[in-house]
Structures are given as structure tokens and as C-alpha cells.
Amino acid sequence: MGLALIAVSLMIGFGALGTAIGFALLGGKLLEGSARQPELAPMLQGKMFLIAGLLDAVPMIGVGIAMYVLFVVVPGLPA
Amino acid sequence: MKKAIRSKPKSALDSIRPPLMTIYGLQLGVLVVASGITFPIDRVAAYSLLMGGLISVVPNAYFARQVFRFSGAAYAREVARSFYVGESGKFIATLGLFGFSFALVKPLNVFVLFSAYLMVMLMNAVMLAYFSRRQRKASN
Numbered sequence: 001m002g003l004a005l006i007a008v009s010l011m012i013g014f015g016a017l018g019t020a021i022g023f024a025l026l027g028g029k030l031l032e033g034s035a036r037q038p039e040l041a042p043m044l045q046g047k048m049f050l051i052a053g054l055l056d057a058v059p060m061i062g063v064g065i066a067m068y069v070l071f072v073v074v075p076g077l078p079a
Numbered sequence: 080m081k082k083a084i085r086s087k088p089k090s091a092l093d094s095i096r097p098p099l100m101t102i103y104g105l106q107l108g109v110l111v112v113a114s115g116i117t118f119p120i121d122r123v124a125a126y127s128l129l130m131g132g133l134i135s136v137v138p139n140a141y142f143a144r145q146v147f148r149f150s151g152a153a154y155a156r157e158v159a160r161s162f163y164v165g166e167s168g169k170f171i172a173t174l175g176l177f178g179f180s181f182a183l184v185k186p187l188n189v190f191v192l193f194s195a196y197l198m199v200m201l202m203n204a205v206m207l208a209y210f211s212r213r214q215r216k217a218s219n
Contacts, residue, residue, distance in 0.1 A: 035155070
């Protein structure tokens with residue numbers, strides 16, 4: 001049971017970390033791009049929205065699996 | 080609907096924002112229809128399908144709403160901040176909705192729930208890319 005809980009925390013933690021790193025890079029590039037070429041800022045925002053949707057797809061699936069382990073697998077395990 | 084997409088944008092925000100209401104409305108419509116078709120065959124699979132889809136649609140809609148609150152180079156800092164706020168909210172909402180489904184809804188068809196979640200996520204990416212391309216062509 002303890003190992004399952006560690007697995008859940010790793011899945012959620014690394015999922016959040018990966019998303020955070022990706023968004024930090026994206027946000028930084030958006031600010032940089034907007035400062036260099038202000039006329040492109042709206043277009044960059046639209047493109048960033050598209051990429052953001054793809055960026056967090058895999059971590060979100062990981063979060064779903066973590067919740068499955070936490071609420072379905074762990075209660076069935078011996079204490 | 081076609082006319083609204085092809086008409087000239089009213090503001091800078093309209094020119095970059097994909098038709099979010101159309102995209103999420105279509106996703107909800109597809110979900111409800113698929114769930115309605117599945118319902119007479121398997122009740123558990125029908126509501127699992129609906130829940131899996133909603134787990135994807137609701138956080139994505141919240142994220143989209145946050146992202147397009149500000150626009151323009153003058154608000155670049157606010158845009159980046161709203162991206163972070165939207166993503167945090169999306170992460171927490173997904174966590175909560177998955178947790179709610181697995182903890183409180185029984186019986187549940189987990190395979191159908193995850194399949195619906197993945198399908199709606201894929202549909203979201205494809206629709207966003209399609210409408211953005213269409214909007215760009217219309218504005219040129």
C-alpha cells in the first residue's frame with residue numbers, strides 16, 4: 001500500500017513538474033517574443049494556446065491514472 | 080455560424096481567439112449524443128462515457144476562458160500570468176474530477192471513462208487546429 005501511495009505522489013508530482021517546466025518555457029518565450037515584436041503578440045498568444053493544449057495532455061493522463069490507483073487500486077490492497 | 084467565422088474580426092482579440100463556444104459546444108454535443116446512443120445498450124458505460132468527456136471539456140473550457148482574458152503586447156505580463164492561473168486551475172480541476180469519479184461513482188466503467196477522456200482531448204486538439212487555420216485563412 002505504501003508503494004502504491006509513493007507511485008501516486010510521483011505520478012502527480014512529476015506530472016505537475018513537467019507541465020510547470022513546459023509552461024515556464026512557453027511563458028518566457030511569449031514575453032520575449034512580445035517584447036521583440038509587439039505586433040506579433042496576439043498571434044503568439046493564439047499559437048501558445050494551441051501548444052499548451054498539447055503540452056499538458058500526457059501529464060493529465062498521468063494524473064487520471066494516479067487518481068485511479070489512489071481511489072480504486074489502493075483501497076483493494078491489504079493494509 | 081459560417082458567416083460569423085468568415086466575417087471581419089471586431090477586435091484584435093477576435094482575430095486570434097478560436098471560436099471557443101462552438102468548439103466546446105460541439106464537444107458537449109458529441110458527448111451527449113454518444114452517451115445517448117450507448118445508454119440503451121449499457122447504462123454504466125453511458126454515464127462513464129459522459130463523465131470521461133466532461134472531465135476533459137470542463138477544465139479545458141476554464142483554461143481557454145482564462146487564456147483569452149487579456150490580449151496584446153501591452154498586456155504580455157497579464158497574458159503569461161493568466162496562462163499560469165488557467166493551467167493551475169485546469170490541473171486541479173482534472174485532479175478533482177478524476178478523484179470524484181473514482182471515489183464516489185460506483186459502478187464505473189474505467190476503460191470507457193479513460194477512452195472518452197482521451198477521445199475528447201484528441202478532438203479538442205484537432206478542432207482547435209482546424210478552426211485556427213480556418214480563421215487565419217478567412218482573415219487573410
